[in-house]
Amino acid sequence: MQISPLKQTLPSAETPLVTVEDLRVRFRSRDFNVPVVNGVSFSLGKGEVLCLLGESGSGKSVTMRALMRLFPSTAVVSGKINVDGHDILGLSRSKLRAIRGAVVSMIFQEPMTSLDPVFTIGSQIAESVMFHEGASRRQAELRALELLELVQVPSAKRRLIAYPHELSGGLRQRAMIALALACRPKLLLADEPTTALDATVQIQILLLLRELQHELGMATIFVTHDLGVACEVADRVAVMYAGRFVEQGSITQVMDNPSHPYTQGLLRSTVHEGVRGVRLETIPGSPPDLAELPAGCSFAPRCGFVRPDCTMAVPHDATVGQGHSARCVLVG
Amino acid sequence: MHAPVGRGPTGLAPINGARMFNYALRRILYSVPIAVGVSLVCFLLLHIAPGDPIDAIAPESASPQLLAELRAAYGFDRSLPVQYFSWLSNVIVGDFGTSIMTGRPVLGELANAVVNTLLLSGGAVLVGFVFGLLLGTIAGYTAGSPADRAATAFAVAGISVPNYWLGLVLVVIFAVNQDWLPAMGMGQGAPFLSWANLRHFVLPVIALSVIPAGIIARSVRGTVAEVRKQEFVQTLHAKGLSPFRVFIHVMKNSAPALLAVMGLQLGYLMGGSILVETVFSWPGTGFLLNTAIFTRDLPLLQGTILILSMFFVVINLVVDLAQALFDPRIERN
Numbered sequence: 191m192q193i194s195p196l197k198q199t200l201p202s203a204e205t206p207l208v209t210v211e212d213l214r215v216r217f218r219s220r221d222f223n224v225p226v227v228n229g230v231s232f233s234l235g236k237g238e239v240l241c242l243l244g245e246s247g248s249g250k251s252v253t254m255r256a257l258m259r260l261f262p263s264t265a266v267v268s269g270k271i272n273v274d275g276h277d278i279l280g281l282s283r284s285k286l287r288a289i290r291g292a293v294v295s296m297i298f299q300e301p302m303t304s305l306d307p308v309f310t311i312g313s314q315i316a317e318s319v320m321f322h323e324g325a326s327r328r329q330a331e332l333r334a335l336e337l338l339e340l341v342q343v344p345s346a347k348r349r350l351i352a353y354p355h356e357l358s359g360g361l362r363q364r365a366m367i368a369l370a371l372a373c374r375p376k377l378l379l380a381d382e383p384t385t386a387l388d389a390t391v392q393i394q395i396l397l398l399l400r401e402l403q404h405e406l407g408m409a410t411i412f413v414t415h416d417l418g419v420a421c422e423v424a425d426r427v428a429v430m431y432a433g434r435f436v437e438q439g440s441i442t443q444v445m446d447n448p449s450h451p452y453t454q455g456l457l458r459s460t461v462h463e464g465v466r467g468v469r470l471e472t473i474p475g476s477p478p479d480l481a482e483l484p485a486g487c488s489f490a491p492r493c494g495f496v497r498p499d500c501t502m503a504v505p506h507d508a509t510v511g512q513g514h515s516a517r518c519v520l521v522g
Numbered sequence: 523m524h525a526p527v528g529r530g531p532t533g534l535a536p537i538n539g540a541r542m543f544n545y546a547l548r549r550i551l552y553s554v555p556i557a558v559g560v561s562l563v564c565f566l567l568l569h570i571a572p573g574d575p576i577d578a579i580a581p582e583s584a585s586p587q588l589l590a591e592l593r594a595a596y597g598f599d600r601s602l603p604v605q606y607f608s609w610l611s612n613v614i615v616g617d618f619g620t621s622i623m624t625g626r627p628v629l630g631e632l633a634n635a636v637v638n639t640l641l642l643s644g645g646a647v648l649v650g651f652v653f654g655l656l657l658g659t660i661a662g663y664t665a666g667s668p669a670d671r672a673a674t675a676f677a678v679a680g681i682s683v684p685n686y687w688l689g690l691v692l693v694v695i696f697a698v699n700q701d702w703l704p705a706m707g708m709g710q711g712a713p714f715l716s717w718a719n720l721r722h723f724v725l726p727v728i729a730l731s732v733i734p735a736g737i738i739a740r741s742v743r744g745t746v747a748e749v750r751k752q753e754f755v756q757t758l759h760a761k762g763l764s765p766f767r768v769f770i771h772v773m774k775n776s777a778p779a780l781l782a783v784m785g786l787q788l789g790y791l792m793g794g795s796i797l798v799e800t801v802f803s804w805p806g807t808g809f810l811l812n813t814a815i816f817t818r819d820l821p822l823l824q825g826t827i828l829i830l831s832m833f834f835v836v837i838n839l840v841v842d843l844a845q846a847l848f849d850p851r852i853e854r855n
């Protein structure tokens with residue numbers, strides 16, 4: 191496959207592919223004004239896989255969308271996002287379109303509704319290739335076929351002219367992955383790509399994603415509720431709570447030495463290899479109302495180790511070890 | 523080599539030829555019983571009405587014997603089923619009988635009126651559909667904004683104004699107060715594309731197109747706004763497509779719903795408007811229907827109603843087929 195012509199700078203091996211600094215997103219309209227992402231910073235190297243963990247509503251999807259500035263008009267965004275040398279939040283609309291789908295692309299949760307029902311699978315993939323690479327229709331169709339074969343869609347030729355409703359959920363998600371990979375992105379965003387699928391199909395899609403990630407070497411951010419999945423695919427993990435990364439580190443660091451009480455609770459409340467046979471506990475209390483976050487640590491109201499200084503100010507990101515940090519006053 | 527993706531991203535869906543052909547054939551065959559049913563209803567509606575057309579046209583002084591002869595001549599003395607089947611079998615070969623009033627073949631009268639109405643409604647379709655689509659699309663794309671509210675207000679106003687009343691107001695303003703445009707009839711003998719001919723179209727076309735424009739604008743707005751909220755639109759943006767390409771996806775998804783509304787409006791317009799054609803003395807089907815009703819000219823009335831109903835049946839068929847062209851899911855059942 192050709193390489194997309196969109197590369198502007200060739201960052202040195204040391205430069206991370208993605209750097210996010212103090213990302214803040216709020217949704218504001220006449221009826222609501224909710225801060226959803228409250229100061230997220232991280233970086234991701236080329237070819238690295240980051241897993242985002244966290245409860246429903248903690249802002250995982252919004253953070254992902256921020257990386258391609260995919261927001262409704264009600265969003266108010268601040269901070270800095272750099273992907274492969276592009277200042278995502280500062281780009282003009284047309285430059286942004288050149289990035290979307292080519293440098294950064296996204297796999298959505300719902301394969302049923304994320305594809306256009308009245309266009310064939312092949313034409314939806316080819317459209318992307320034609321748009322970003324100026325390929326002719328024939329070239330683009332050939333690429334679409336290659337891609338369907340790459341994501342292991344059986345009888346790919348026939349599927350090229352199938353409509354989304356003619357495919358099973360698993361095949362549709364494969365088609366969605368093919369679409370996301372169409373222009374060889376450097377950063378793949380996968381927002382719970384298997385949640386909507388049957389258990390057996392989930393595993394197949396995960397294995398496929400892992401295989402493709404190894405093969406194509408793109409950096410990947412993976413949202414999941416499933417710690418087991420995170421352990422399987424991730425190099426690094428970030429745990430989100432109420433719009434902040436409360437802990438991030440390599441997968442082994444976070445699994446072996448969870449340092450934020452929320453992460454500890456999350457590990458105890460989920461089935462994963464480390465705790466098989468151990469009684470599951472749930473985290474007491476319920477997720478906070480984003481519109482009325484407490485002044486200090488958002489987790490304080492549910493935390494078993496809460497101290498007076500927890501409610502004074504938001505704890506800063508304290509270093510636990512090399513590349514491992516947690517926003518908790520108990521650390522450091 | 524690989525399977526062709528067909529016309530792919532730009533135009534219509536690539537159609538599985540054989541499947542579409544089967545669907546079209548099936549759909550056309552279904553239309554036959556519908557058409558027969560419609561013809562039966564047309565026939566019965568007119569024959570169930572009390573009174574006899576011969577009574578209505580014959581002079582008071584006519585002897586019972588003359589009346590009976592007339593009845594026999596027009597076939598009104600036979601039983602209803604016999605009358606229906608003989609009428610139907612004649613209609614199928616294009617014989618709609620003879621107008622009682624004029625004594626001329628119904629077919630000729632109808633053909634003239636249909637052509638006149640089609641010319642007028644063609645103009646109204648052009649104006650009404652273009653305006654409706656434009657307003658509705660703008661409103662659907664800017665849902666909630668002042669532009670949307672303005673377009674919607676315009677659409678509601680269009681739907682609420684009775685078209686014959688609008689026609690009268692237009693006549694008063696532009697034909698009576700200002701002698702700018704003619705108030706009556708069609709251009710006589712002038713070449714079709716000349717202003718001398720086309721000026722006759724202006725007022726009736728405006729009067730006729732306002733309601734369809736409003737109805738279409740409203741349903742386009744609803745459909746487009748609904749489609750734009752669907753998740754796949756986000757995928758299109760995530761692909762980096764231009765607003766125009768996204769627009770094409772949105773419109774293709776909206777097409778089946780829009781075709782349905784436009785088909786219905788087309789049917790109404792093709793039928794001709796009794797009121798508007800009467801206001802403007804336009805010699806179309808509406809005018810003809812009006813005459814036929816008041817003179818109790820049964821063969822003429824029957825023929826006119828049948829032809830107008832058949833317009834609906836045919837438009838329905840065309841809409842169904844067109845919808846299947848746009849939406850592959852429609853063929854399935």
Ligand SMILES: Nc1ncnc2c1ncn2[C@@H]1O[C@H](COP(=O)(O)OP(=O)(O)OP(=O)(O)O)[C@@H](O)[C@H]1O
Nearest residue numbers: 217226245246247248249250251252253262264480
């Ligand atoms: N367009 C929007 N307008 C208003 N609020 C929004 C919008 N999109 C998201 N939110 C809110 O932002 C919060 C975070 O949403 P987000 O989708 O990022 O959560 P999440 O962590 O991905 O959760 P899940 O696991 O359920 O997918 C939620 O409370 C949601 O209601």
Ligand SMILES: [Mg+2]
Nearest residue numbers: 250251252381
């Ligand atoms: Mg989400």
